Amino acid sequence: MAAPTTAQPALDPLDFLALDALLDDEERAIRDTVRQFVREQILPEVGDWFERGILPREVIQELAKLGLLGMHLHGYGLPGASAVAYGLTCLELEAGDSGIRSAASVQGSLAMFAIWRWGSEEQKERWLPAMHAGEVIGCFGLTEPDAGSDPGTMRTHAKRDGGDWVINGAKMWITNGTIADIAIVWARTEDGEIRGFVVEKGTPGFSAPEIHKKISLRASVTSELVLQDVRVPAESMLPGASTLRGPLSCLNEARFGIVFGAVGAARACYEEALAYAKERIVFDKPISAYQLTQQKLAEMVLEINRASLVALHIGRMKDSGTLRPEHVSLGKMGNVRGALEVCRSARTILGGNGITLEYPVIRHMNNLESVLTYEGTHEVHTLVVGGAITGTPAFR
Template sequence: MTTTIDRLFDVSDFVTEEERDWQLRAREFAQTRIAPIIDEAFEQRRLPAELLPEVGEFGAFGMYLDGYGLKGASSVAYGLVAMEFEAVDSGFRTALSVQGSLAMGAIYKFGSEEQKQRWLPPMGRGEAIGFFGLTEPQGGSDPNTMLTTARREGDEWVLNGRKRWIGLATVAQLGVIWAKDEEGVVRGFIVPTDTPGFEARAIENKLSMRASLQCEIELTDVRLPADAILPGSKGLSSPFKCLNEARYGIAWGVMGAARSCLEAAVSRSQSREVFGAPIGSKQIIQAKLADMFVEYEKGLLLALHLGRLKDAGRLTYGQISVGKLNNVREAIKIASTCRSILGGDGITSEFPVMRHMANLESVRTYEGTDEVHQLVIGRELTGIAAF
């Protein structure tokens, strides 16, 4: 299962045997279970949700968390799994992130022991699907403008508001909703999706991430028991800690999309002939392939460095922003250049490149736009917030 790209610069030289095993098993799962149906799912604007229980059986949901039946794998192992999933499609890797890094991560970090015992084991097995309800229609990259409210009435919390671009909400059994309490403090709540007043609708008009599921949510006097609140959550720093887990996975995942595009371009350069010779024999094509490969490997080594820092407990917000900003930006450039090498056929579904190009535009936007991460890095460099 070694690819052409692997042979030139093999990541297995830098990871443990266990981490490499996770990667190879993820590659086999992605290539045999996701890849055969992903083009059709993209055309049908459908997340292949029937595969989510298999991801749970595989053990990838919340795989870097300890206890509660979870695998306790390294952050590097998780990154490698994310990369292999996104090598097939960004949308399916997003589902891995929403479930494992955001929904499960919020409960793991801020939930009570009872909440963890109740929800994390079935979520890890893929028997219960969760979502993470932070973004709102008017807020986008500024969650401090949050309008969703949670007020206390006796032994209940009552939630009202709207959320948008929320992954998995229409197929989920529960979600973590972020709302401002009566003191204006952001708190997290576990909301079963069968609660009266909860409504989720899929966003249907996407031209990107079509094989994924993003939703709008309306909360109308949603009544929850007092113990629905995540007791450890207080303030925007709580959801941001979850978002940083997802951003870390993106730094790895997009390198999978870049690799997939590179493999298609290399193969095409060897097989397509123009002016009496394969296009790969032309200096300009080889220069493009070489430049793309260099950026791919730099991005992969950056992700690996971030993973080692994370496993050592030393990864900072600014460093995560470096990974998300650089790797998404370079993956988009790689996909675009590969599309040009493929010529007119590059816009067809015969190759995965145009699908990756479209998906990566969404990845560029969610979990912090380029501009947001530039400002995070700028704040780290100057000590001055320019938000």
């Protein structure tokens, strides 16, 4: 007797493996809200922002209105959303632009998380509600001109002077730095500890000049932080962190968002390439009918679905408490590299149109060159994974 047949659902080119079914109702609702926001308020403007090299401060205020800043943290009036919900938010924001996701990520996963995880109760109560509401913008100062992948060689130092700390040094490639109201600055103390300090805008000796002439992440504010005899009170120090574990834990939070965010950039380029291929007529038929174009599109679908599954699984691990930093390194390493390949392939489908800001592809492609490097370079994450599977660290 033949087995009963079940009608198969139609195949969706935009969700080839029907991954939407793996999300619960709340996760889909959050994702759809952010997706609508991006389509209505980001996509119509972001090409112009990229061309002009700006990110209006009002965009961060809009993110705050949606409750997205520090959304995965709990207590102090914060939403306490799941890791997966936060990851899906990063995915949709980066489908708009990596700079938008970076602004939210630096605010919530770096600056806010540093205070939430390592700060005093007074610091948490003073800063976290205001940062969630977008009233206070934060940045995170760890990377230096000569200390990127090896933050242990940082030269920024803090010295006790009576009841104060005096900080000297410089930080580099700091997202939100110029527009930030506070900076979380990491410095080495006289006794060799690594300490974080909340440095407020306007403190004498502290400045945050913006970095210009970027070709990538142009819809994002990138800055230097300069500290010349910056004096801060003792209560500005984050009391919970005294080693590199402090700033590195914050970076791991931000990297988690990138695992999802890269999928958003790749998806945006694939969707544009698919639509374009169906409309572009060459030799009397759409280029989507040619084998080479179909191969490119099929490889894109494969990568996006693979990366989506990796991101979702890592998100579920984070929610269950089983996620390790090495897992995040694997996710960032694979998903960003894969997203770059998707964007580059999409650019070839669009031909000359692929290099204009009338389409999102070259913008995402350029942005991902930065994403490949920041929050740990591709090479560093490769060595993290390599060390984890062999038991032999290869950094030194």
